[in-house]
Amino acid sequence: MLLVNAVAPALLIAIPHNPQAADSCLSKYYYGTHGQQDIFITNDELCVAEMPSHLVVDGSLGSISGDVQQLVWLQHEAVDPAIKPATFVDEIDAFLSHLPTAAPTASDNDQVVFGERKAAAQLLHRTENSALISVDSETALALDQHLPAFWKASPLPDSPIDFIPVPSKAVERVKDILNNLKFDPVVASLVGNISVPQLRADVRYLTGESSASEIVSRHSFSSGVLIAAEWLKTNFENLGATCELKPYLSGFAPNVICSFKGSEDTTETVLISAHYDSRGSFGSTRAPGGDDDGSGTTALLGIARTIARKGVQFKKNVQICAFSGEEQGLYGSRYYAQELRQKDANLTLMVQADMLAYHAPGEPAQLGLPDRIGTPEVAQLVATLSAIYSPELKVGLTPACCSDHQSFHGQGFPSTQVFERAGPIADPMYHNSGDLSDRENYDFEQIKSIAKVQFATLLHVAGFDLATDE
Numbered sequence: 001m002l003l004v005n006a007v008a009p010a011l012l013i014a015i016p017h018n019p020q021a022a023d024s025c026l027s028k029y030y031y032g033t034h035g036q037q038d039i040f041i042t043n044d045e046l047c048v049a050e051m052p053s054h055l056v057v058d059g060s061l062g063s064i065s066g067d068v069q070q071l072v073w074l075q076h077e078a079v080d081p082a083i084k085p086a087t088f089v090d091e092i093d094a095f096l097s098h099l100p101t102a103a104p105t106a107s108d109n110d111q112v113v114f115g116e117r118k119a120a121a122q123l124l125h126r127t128e129n130s131a132l133i134s135v136d137s138e139t140a141l142a143l144d145q146h147l148p149a150f151w152k153a154s155p156l157p158d159s160p161i162d163f164i165p166v167p168s169k170a171v172e173r174v175k176d177i178l179n180n181l182k183f184d185p186v187v188a189s190l191v192g193n194i195s196v197p198q199l200r201a202d203v204r205y206l207t208g209e210s211s212a213s214e215i216v217s218r219h220s221f222s223s224g225v226l227i228a229a230e231w232l233k234t235n236f237e238n239l240g241a242t243c244e245l246k247p248y249l250s251g252f253a254p255n256v257i258c259s260f261k262g263s264e265d266t267t268e269t270v271l272i273s274a275h276y277d278s279r280g281s282f283g284s285t286r287a288p289g290g291d292d293d294g295s296g297t298t299a300l301l302g303i304a305r306t307i308a309r310k311g312v313q314f315k316k317n318v319q320i321c322a323f324s325g326e327e328q329g330l331y332g333s334r335y336y337a338q339e340l341r342q343k344d345a346n347l348t349l350m351v352q353a354d355m356l357a358y359h360a361p362g363e364p365a366q367l368g369l370p371d372r373i374g375t376p377e378v379a380q381l382v383a384t385l386s387a388i389y390s391p392e393l394k395v396g397l398t399p400a401c402c403s404d405h406q407s408f409h410g411q412g413f414p415s416t417q418v419f420e421r422a423g424p425i426a427d428p429m430y431h432n433s434g435d436l437s438d439r440e441n442y443d444f445e446q447i448k449s450i451a452k453v454q455f456a457t458l459l460h461v462a463g464f465d466l467a468t469d470e
């Protein structure tokens, strides 16, 4: 058994994400933001006693002790009651009921079955919508294949990490852009040029619905995801970008990192992204990820195709990133955001697109921005650009959480996410092998409307010229 950590009896503190925690003594004991919770593990009683009460409102406390392996936070996603099966609590209870609450011993009898694997595991903490478990690291990486659809796994680091708020200078820069925003008819015509038939063709390749595609799954460990990675790289390169397949952790598909160099001599960079990996139903090898996140990935392609077609030359540097490992706990983006922080990258802002296509029947086309995780000023900028260039979208906040922008937010980069609904997740095919694009309420027009907003953000923040005909 591989021991990651032997903790003395310690207090587990989970509070709704709050950047102010960076200023408290708790910041020394920060284990990252998982779900919407900031997690702290400490036995510093003095600090706990001093903990400002405004931080603990709605927080949950537990204690952990003994030898632990890889700690994994499990979080229930915010989903609309309309798609919540009555059995959802039973499902997670059945899963968690296999896990002993006592620390495992060396005995084989203590092992828990995860599909074809047996592993020692322990349940350390449980609330209605979250849990903390300890398992070996290999099982931790594969948990998404054992969890009920609405639960996400997020592995904790082995030791405390820095709590890095977004620096006020970076926020000021975003505010400055927002304050100087003006309607630009050229931007309007560029974003309007994103082609819906092309979005359809691209997503059908990624889901394997097109007969030209051999992709069955884009699960991070599948063979299909590697086909998708190569295909994305080739496409972006054909559109004028410089791309790299960047591996980060053995077994995972690489991140696809593409860039367009700016015409100005500057380090300033604007980043848009999506995740190209996907997750299917429990027990099924099919993971088409048409909405999650074929839609966001396709939006990136739609934007790049328009950049190429219209001869857009950015002034600042632009990166277009398709991350993998999102479904296992934001792995790809975490590694990449960490790398950018280590390089002290000059990232003005980043906008992640995750799930853009599902349109609940009877509702208007929508754009949801994260209510808690992310930089409010970036969300405000995106909302304003939406009102200007995609007035057909009803904009609001969503409690759905935790896509790759969270990794950048955690490294102190201004960031936000664009999402399909101003409310909780309503797509009944969420984390389901039926997440195809050819289905009712999968709305290509909504993908385009939201992609227009992501593209307009890029154009306004990076600045651009149009290549003139010679």
Ligand SMILES: *[C@@H]1O[C@H](CO)[C@@H](O)[C@H](O)[C@H]1NC(C)=O
Binding pocket: 192, 193, 194, 195, 196, 309, 310
């Ligand atoms: C995009 O612009 C091209 C010309 O550059 C034009 O042929 C095409 O019809 C436009 N597409 C849309 C959807 O506006």
Ligand SMILES: *[C@@H]1O[C@H](CO)[C@@H](O)[C@H](O)[C@H]1NC(C)=O
Binding pocket: 266, 267, 268, 346
């Ligand atoms: C980031 O880029 C901006 C614009 O070019 C520049 O003013 C600023 O000094 C750069 N910051 C760093 C840390 O390089």
Ligand SMILES: [Zn+2]
Binding pocket: 275, 292, 293, 326, 354, 355, 403
């Ligand atoms: Zn997703």
